[in-house]
Every structure is written in structure tokens, then in C-alpha cells.
Amino acid sequence: MAVRASLRDTSGYGSGLRKFHLFCDIFSVPENIRLPAPFAVLHSFALWAATDPTQDDPYLAAVRAWHIAQGWPPPLSLDDHQRINWSLRGLENIYTSRRKPIRPPVTLIMLSTLKGCLQLNDPFDACVWAMASCAFFGMMHFGEISVNSRSDFSPARHITRHGAFFGTDLLGQSYARLDLPSAKTAKPGETQSVFLTEQGDLCPLAALRNLARVVPALATDPLFCWRDSRGDTRPMVRKRAVERVNGILLAHGWGTTFGHSFRIGGASFYLAQKVDPEIVRLAGRWRSLAYETYIRSFEQVASRHLAGLASQLHSSAALGLGTLATSSAAESPACG
Structure with a gap:
């Protein structure tokens, strides 16, 4: 009860976790590497989630909280976070330098x-x-x-x-x-x-x-x-x-x-x-x-x-x- 209560006032965690499971479903990530999730999965998830400019949810924080609530240690170390942030900066540079706009889907x-x-x-x-x-x-x-x-x-x-x-x-x-x-x-x-x-x-x-x-x-x-x-x-x-x-x-x-x-x-x-x-x-x-x-x-x-x-x-x-x-x-x- 205490673990669940610690998440109640953290806005965006629910949607962040749903985003993670959507990512796993789309790319067929097996259940056994969703929890606990290795660095490679969370690295790819962070890059994928960052390409959605309409969302600003704490995706990695949500996944971290989910791991802790399920009795697992935090999935990312400080070095892991630095590597992901490095990639995110590179991704931002790619999108900033794009000459063509992002292609929207036909509905x-x-x-x-x-x-x-x-x-x-x-x-x-x-x-x-x-x-x-x-x-x-x-x-x-x-x-x-x-x-x-x-x-x-x-x-x-x-x-x-x-x-x-x-x-x-x-x-x-x-x-x-x-x-x-x-x-x-x-x-x-x-x-x-x-x-x-x-x-x-x-x-x-x-x-x-x-x-x-x-x-x-x-x-x-x-x-x-x-x-x-x-x-x-x-x-x-x-x-x-x-x-x-x-x-x-x-x-x-x-x-x-x-x-x-x-x-x-x-x-x-x-x-x-x-x-x-x-x-x-x-x-x-x-x-x-x-x-x-x-x-x-x-x-x-x-x-x-x-x-x-x-x-x-x-x-x-x-x-x-x-x-x-x-x-x-x-x-x-x-x-x-």
C-alpha cells in the first residue's frame, strides 16, 4: 500500500508506463525483458518516445517507478542515463537539421x-x-x-x-x-x-x-x-x-x-x-x-x-x- 501510495501524486507516470508497454507491443519485446528491462530496451524506448513531439511524460521515470513498485532495483545506472541523454541530444540534432518535414501518416x-x-x-x-x-x-x-x-x-x-x-x-x-x-x-x-x-x-x-x-x-x-x-x-x-x-x-x-x-x-x-x-x-x-x-x-x-x-x-x-x-x-x- 505504501508503494502504491508513493505514486499517486506523480502525474504522467501512468501514461508513461502505458507508452512503454505500447512500445514493447509494437516491437514485439518479449515479456521476460520488459521486467526487469535491460539497458538496450530502455535505450530504444527513450529514443522512440522522444520522437513524439506532442507528449512530455516522464517515460523513463515511470518505468523506474514501476520496477521499484514490483520489487526490482532501478533498471538504469547513472552511466546508463548519461548514455541515453547523449543519444537524445544526437536525436535532437538530427531533427533540427532535417531539411524535409516529418512525414505525417495518412488517416x-x-x-x-x-x-x-x-x-x-x-x-x-x-x-x-x-x-x-x-x-x-x-x-x-x-x-x-x-x-x-x-x-x-x-x-x-x-x-x-x-x-x-x-x-x-x-x-x-x-x-x-x-x-x-x-x-x-x-x-x-x-x-x-x-x-x-x-x-x-x-x-x-x-x-x-x-x-x-x-x-x-x-x-x-x-x-x-x-x-x-x-x-x-x-x-x-x-x-x-x-x-x-x-x-x-x-x-x-x-x-x-x-x-x-x-x-x-x-x-x-x-x-x-x-x-x-x-x-x-x-x-x-x-x-x-x-x-x-x-x-x-x-x-x-x-x-x-x-x-x-x-x-x-x-x-x-x-x-x-x-x-x-x-x-x-x-x-x-x-x-x-
Whole structure:
């Protein structure tokens, strides 16, 4: 009782401790090194917590008090605190010297507004919407689904219509698989797969089908392409897509964002909906040796972990998914 009473008048300790457990959950810190927590864990936690400019809670003090209350000695020595403070000063220098602003995450409301402002029967807008929906729910870099210039497109480095498939998993739920011939998180020459599931009114599967309808293309053409006024098929240039997105978000008071913000936003959305952080790591293709063996099995249970979350937060009816029929665990080209 005396130990608990000693914490009652210490403001911010509760939120500081919750922040520590959130950090541990996101980065899959095992229970046995949360209490007592070693220096390496608390060092990383301090740097992670310091990147949130909206919070000013005594994070390390909260963790220290928690250790003492549970009968453990203080987890950090004076030298440990000096090392952490040294790193925090370095982190502050990094953020102070940044030329580019910190990328904000795209939120579900922003994604919904974006869709409402795009003309989905227009070839250019249909492509932008398919890119935005896939990048968000597939936690993809915009650079993985766009090109730097029209002449930059190469089937060896960019996904084509041939690299997109629809399938049905073991639960009978539809999904799409995008095979990326090149990705930031892949080794040279390694193909990575992105799995997309049904997501109600913002569904990336429906966005892909709409793109295939509005912009018919050959199997060797870019997956994310559009047609100009002369009827020529053109790969989507990253700069133009981001400009279209930024124009809409800026008009609604959200400022400007960046292509990477969709990947950040998708991961943040799934974590906020309490999706297992390991599943988010796997779906987002962050490196994890424990899951590389099971990547092919994941597509068969993807809907169990990721599907339907957006529809729970939106009252709008789900978009129709077209007439493409697939048998259990079968695949067919999504866009061709």
C-alpha cells in the first residue's frame, strides 16, 4: 500500500508506463525483458518516445517507478542515463537539421475524403485512387507502384498487370496479391508479394477492378497506368500522383503529405485496430526471419487478420467486387 501510495501524486507516470508497454507491443519485446528491462530496451524506448513531439511524460521515470513498485532495483545506472541523454541530444540534432518535414501518416478519414474527391471514371484519377488504396492497406512505398518518369518504366523493376492476381483464401475471402519485381525491403532480384484484402467502401480490390475497367491494358503494361487524351497508355509518374493527392488534402486543411505517408498510415491503422504487430510486420514486409518461411502460407489466412477493418468504421455499403469468379485458393489475373 505504501508503494502504491508513493505514486499517486506523480502525474504522467501512468501514461508513461502505458507508452512503454505500447512500445514493447509494437516491437514485439518479449515479456521476460520488459521486467526487469535491460539497458538496450530502455535505450530504444527513450529514443522512440522522444520522437513524439506532442507528449512530455516522464517515460523513463515511470518505468523506474514501476520496477521499484514490483520489487526490482532501478533498471538504469547513472552511466546508463548519461548514455541515453547523449543519444537524445544526437536525436535532437538530427531533427533540427532535417531539411524535409516529418512525414505525417495518412488517416482513414483522409483516405475516404480522397476517394470522394477523385473522379473514378477518369483514367488518371482511377489510377491515383488504386495507388492510394493499395499503398495504404498494403503498406507500400509509393515508389514501388509508380515511376520517376515516363521513360523510367521497366518490367524488371516495376509491377505490370501480369503481376497482379485475385484469389480466395482458406476462409473463402477474396484477396489480391501484387508481386513486386523490385522493392526497397527486398534483396536485388528478389520478388516480394503484397496481400490486399476486402476493406468495405475503401476496398483496394474494388479499386484495382475499377482501374482495369477504366484503363484496359496489356499484361506487359504497368499495373498502375492511365491513358492520355490521345489514348496512349502511360505509367503513373510518382510526382504527378503525389501532386494530385496533395492538392485534395491541402484543400481540406490537412496540408501536404508524401507517398511514404500511406505506408505509415496503413501500419498505424492496423496497429490502432489491435492487429498483432507481428502480422503488421509481415504484411508490411519489414524484415523478420521468423516469418520468411511462412510468407506463402500467409495469403491463405490474410483475411482473418486484416480484412474488413475499414468497413467496421464506415457505414457506407461495400463496393461491388465485380464478376470475377475464383474457386477456393485459386488465382486469376486481377488486371489484364
